[in-house]
Amino acid sequence: YIKQQGGDDICWYHTDIDEATAGSLQLEAELRIAATEGQFIPYYQPKFELATGIITGFEALVRWQHPTRGLLKPIDFIDAILTHKLSFELFSQMAVRITQQLSIWLQQGFCQHICINADAAEFSHPDFFEMVKNLLAQHDIYAQQLHIEVTESSLIQRHANVKKQLDSLKELGVFLALDDFGTGYASLSYLQEYPFDFIKIDKSFISNIETDRTQHAIVKAILDLAVALDMQVIAEGIETQQQRDLLLAMGCQYGQGYFLGKPVPVDIATEMLIQQYAPK
Numbered sequence: 001y002i003k004q005q006g007g008d009d010i011c012w013y014h015t016d017i018d019e020a021t022a023g024s025l026q027l028e029a030e031l032r033i034a035a036t037e038g039q040f041i042p043y044y045q046p047k048f049e050l051a052t053g054i055i056t057g058f059e060a061l062v063r064w065q066h067p068t069r070g071l072l073k074p075i076d077f078i079d080a081i082l083t084h085k086l087s088f089e090l091f092s093q094m095a096v097r098i099t100q101q102l103s104i105w106l107q108q109g110f111c112q113h114i115c116i117n118a119d120a121a122e123f124s125h126p127d128f129f130e131m132v133k134n135l136l137a138q139h140d141i142y143a144q145q146l147h148i149e150v151t152e153s154s155l156i157q158r159h160a161n162v163k164k165q166l167d168s169l170k171e172l173g174v175f176l177a178l179d180d181f182g183t184g185y186a187s188l189s190y191l192q193e194y195p196f197d198f199i200k201i202d203k204s205f206i207s208n209i210e211t212d213r214t215q216h217a218i219v220k221a222i223l224d225l226a227v228a229l230d231m232q233v234i235a236e237g238i239e240t241q242q243q244r245d246l247l248l249a250m251g252c253q254y255g256q257g258y259f260l261g262k263p264v265p266v267d268i269a270t271e272m273l274i275q276q277y278a279p280k
């Protein structure tokens with residue numbers, strides 16, 4: 001192939017492309033194995049009621065236990081999941097693990113919910129709703145104990161069925177959260193169009209909230225809007241005590257972030273619950 005092309009520059013150009021293609025084919029093949037062999041595992045990040053410091057639930061964040069590359073974060077593979085149409089496989093695997101874990105925690109007397117992230121591409125799958133419903137029934141979980149977070153950016157693509165699926169989930173009693181609020185193209189119209197219960201303020205609005213007047217004003221406006229719409233607010237990405245105190249003073253009810261608790265493996269999450277529920 002190189003010989004046919006002649007000149008050196010072109011050779012290298014083609015070699016690079018071949019390598020990129022080979023890399024992407026390998027990633028795709030590995031993701032398919034990951035999907036069938038159960039290499040996707042949830043990490044759990046606690047969600048706190050700011051006023052009391054109580055953990056009210058955990059957000060499940062996917063990690064890929066890669067056979068040779070170690071534990072990978074979503075940024076390393078989430079785009080490829082979408083490209084190769086493996087979203088539903090990812091969601092099913094996470095949903096199975098999460099509902100199993102939730103039922104264990106509930107049996108241990110820990111009153112919790114778990115939030116699962118879902119791309120809008122996952123909702124358009126015809127089996128999505130039935131799968132969620134069956135998992136809840138199978139594990140004796142109230143629909144209210146499962147929250148589903150959808151990012152604004154994934155709603156822009158207007159996948160078929162999204163509205164129908166979200167309405168059905170809402171009817172079932174599952175709580176719905178609009179994730180990364182404020183970073184999409186149509187934040188406000190999504191609130192109007194879909195039946196969300198929670199707004200998650202994106203961390204980009206929290207990072208300098210103590211000093212940045214614009215961030216402060218935006219968060220204040222979101223909190224006011226939520227009250228008017230009878231929705232609850234969760235602030236993401238709280239990294240300092242000052243941010244937490246300020247958000248609490250502003251009337252924000254729930255928060256997540258490295259200052260409060262990082263995403264952790266299941267045994268550490270369980271340990272946190274044991275501490276919380278231990279008699280004082």
Ligand code: C2E
Binds near residue numbers: 045073236237239256
């Ligand atoms: P997200 O749902 O908005 O989750 C929050 C992300 O911010 C997580 O990154 C979390 O580890 C990180 N984070 C939490 N607190 C802080 C903080 O105080 N400071 C900073 N700088 N970051 C913080 P992660 O786990 O890498 O996930 C990235 C994104 O990948 C998630 O954003 C979500 O959109 C997506 N994702 C994660 N798990 C899944 C999944 O199972 N399915 C789908 N479809 N998407 C997922």
Ligand code: MG
Binds near residue numbers: 149
């Ligand atoms: Mg999320």
Ligand code: MG
Binds near residue numbers: 180202236
């Ligand atoms: Mg978010």
Ligand code: MG
Binds near residue numbers: 180
């Ligand atoms: Mg995000």
